[in-house]
Amino acid sequence: MTDNLAKRIEILLTPILGELMAAATIKIQTEKLGLKQEDLSVPDLPSLAKNIQKALTIFVGSDKATEVARGIEKIAA
DSSP states (O other): OHHHHHHHHHHHHHHHHOHHHHHHHHHHHHHHTTOOGGGOOGGGHHHHHHHHHHHHHHHHOHHHHHHHHHHHHHTTO
C-alpha cells in the first residue's frame, strides 16, 4: 500500500505538473520528510501535503496548491 500512496499522489499531480515534475516533486518532498517513497504511509500524508502545497504555490498559485494539498490529505480517507 505504501508505494501505492506515492503513485496515487503522482496521478493527482500529473495533470498539473506533467509526469516528470510530478514524480520529481514526490521524490523530493518525501526525502525532505526523511522517507523513501516506498515507506510513505497514511500518517505522513498531512506533512507531505503541506510541503507539496508550499512547493506548488509558486507554480500554480495559492488556491490551486491548497486544492492539491486537500486532495492529498483525502487519499488517506
